[in-house]
Amino acid sequence: MSLNSFGHLFRVTTWGESHGPALGATVDGCPPGVAIDEAVLQHWLDKRKPGQNKYTTQRREADAVRILSGVFEGRTTGTPIQLMIENTDQRSKDYGDIAEKFRPGHADITYWQKYGIRDYRGGGRSSARETAARVAAGGLARAALAHLAPGIEIQGYMVAMGPRGIDRARFDEQQIDQNPFWCPDPVSAEDWAGYLDHLRKSGDSVGAVIEVIARGVPAGLGAPVYGKLDTDIAAALMSINAVKGVEIGDGMAAATLTGAENADEIRMGSEGPVFGSNHAGGVLGGISTGQDVVARFAVKPTSSILTTRKTITRSGAETDIITKGRHDPCVGIRAVPVAEAMMACVILDHWLLHRGQIGDAGGRIG
Numbered sequence: 082m083s084l085n086s087f088g089h090l091f092r093v094t095t096w097g098e099s100h101g102p103a104l105g106a107t108v109d110g111c112p113p114g115v116a117i118d119e120a121v122l123q124h125w126l127d128k129r130k131p132g133q134n135k136y137t138t139q140r141r142e143a144d145a146v147r148i149l150s151g152v153f154e155g156r157t158t159g160t161p162i163q164l165m166i167e168n169t170d171q172r173s174k175d176y177g178d179i180a181e182k183f184r185p186g187h188a189d190i191t192y193w194q195k196y197g198i199r200d201y202r203g204g205g206r207s208s209a210r211e212t213a214a215r216v217a218a219g220g221l222a223r224a225a226l227a228h229l230a231p232g233i234e235i236q237g238y239m240v241a242m243g244p245r246g247i248d249r250a251r252f253d254e255q256q257i258d259q260n261p262f263w264c265p266d267p268v269s270a271e272d273w274a275g276y277l278d279h280l281r282k283s284g285d286s287v288g289a290v291i292e293v294i295a296r297g298v299p300a301g302l303g304a305p306v307y308g309k310l311d312t313d314i315a316a317a318l319m320s321i322n323a324v325k326g327v328e329i330g331d332g333m334a335a336a337t338l339t340g341a342e343n344a345d346e347i348r349m350g351s352e353g354p355v356f357g358s359n360h361a362g363g364v365l366g367g368i369s370t371g372q373d374v375v376a377r378f379a380v381k382p383t384s385s386i387l388t389t390r391k392t393i394t395r396s397g398a399e400t401d402i403i404t405k406g407r408h409d410p411c412v413g414i415r416a417v418p419v420a421e422a423m424m425a426c427v428i429l430d431h432w433l434l435h436r437g438q439i440g441d442a443g444g445r446i447g
Contacts, residue, residue, distance in 0.1 A: 088426060088430045090110045090437065099204055106218040107162070108161065116155060118152070118155055125220040125422065126146055128418040130144040164217045164218065166217065182400060183393060188204065189201065209412060219426055226432070233297040233298055233428060235295050235425050236293070237294075238257045238417060239263050242287060242288075242413070277411055286408070286410045286411060288379065288382045290379050296373050298428060301368060302435050303369055304367065306367070308367070314423075321378070321380075329376050330359065330360055331362070349446075383409050386404060386408070390402055
């Protein structure tokens with residue numbers, strides 16, 4: 082299996098399977114001199130790890146990350162950084178019944194059709210367990226951004242669970258870390274708790290919409306035509322397990338606007354251009370405008386459910402299947418820290434590309 086890497090200068094390669102002994106990431110291109118240790122990375126992994134509440138899979142993993150190379154005396158050396166996370170709570174026996182069956186909604190059937198072999202234990206490489214490695218790499222990217230561009234901040238949160246969206250009039254950033262859904266609307270968070278509890282007990286699942294924002298991104302990141310910032314953000318978010326749609330700024334809703342409504346008007350402020358709105362999501366022509374970079378993505382319902390579904394076996398026989406094991410009733414919950422990690426990796430990568438190509442050259446306004 083090829084294509085396990087992403088990024089240009091800050092390049093991340095993830096490795097490992099859901100039920101293997103370990104998984105992790107090899108990060109190449111991290112600048113030297115960045116202060117980092119395992120505790121810094123662990124902070125972000127603790128946001129993603131399973132088993133923290135009844136609304137996520139009850140698989141119990143410490144997700145303890147180890148730094149095996151590329152760091153000396155608490156700082157990056159500029160050489161490849163190897164990050165490893167051991168798997169400690171695999172229950173492969175949960176998947177014995179599906180060794181010959183394809184789970185509807187999963188990558189089982191496509192992996193088999195492509196490779197002629199598949200790891201049926203939790204999906205192997207296609208499992209969302211792989212995203213732990215991304216979060217570890219994203220923690221490293223955040224540390225590098227704090228060192229190189231300390232004004233950049235990245236935050237993700239859930240804006241819809243199934244058909245139930247937040248009321249943006251109640252948006253309270255302080256609420257995001259105060260509930261298990263990373264929800265900025267306390268009223269919606271309470272509603273979602275009851276809604277998801279009912280689905281969980283009935284053996285069903287539901288999808289979600291996640292929004293992630295990068296604040297303080299300077300103007301000029303990204304390049305036309307094939308190196309657009311929003312292209313790489315969209316690709317990074319789309320690569321997350323179960324994601325079925327990505328939009329930047331107003332996204333699909335922009336199609337409902339007129340040109341007069343959609344164009345973000347510009348005035349001159351005391352410190353540079355000031356935009357009257359941000360329908361573009363902080364990116365024009367693939368290049369950052371200096372506004373908040375805003376992305377949003379849809380996560381499908383978890384396909385592993387206790388409801389009987391029709392399927393076939395490897396021999397082509399028709400059969401039914403119930404997916405046992407420990408699964409997220411709404412995988413979108415744990416997608417929030419993954420989204421933040423992917424945004425951090427892309428922003429750092431483009432910051433390094435911009436510095437390498439442009440340096441201090443660039444058009445001045447005012």
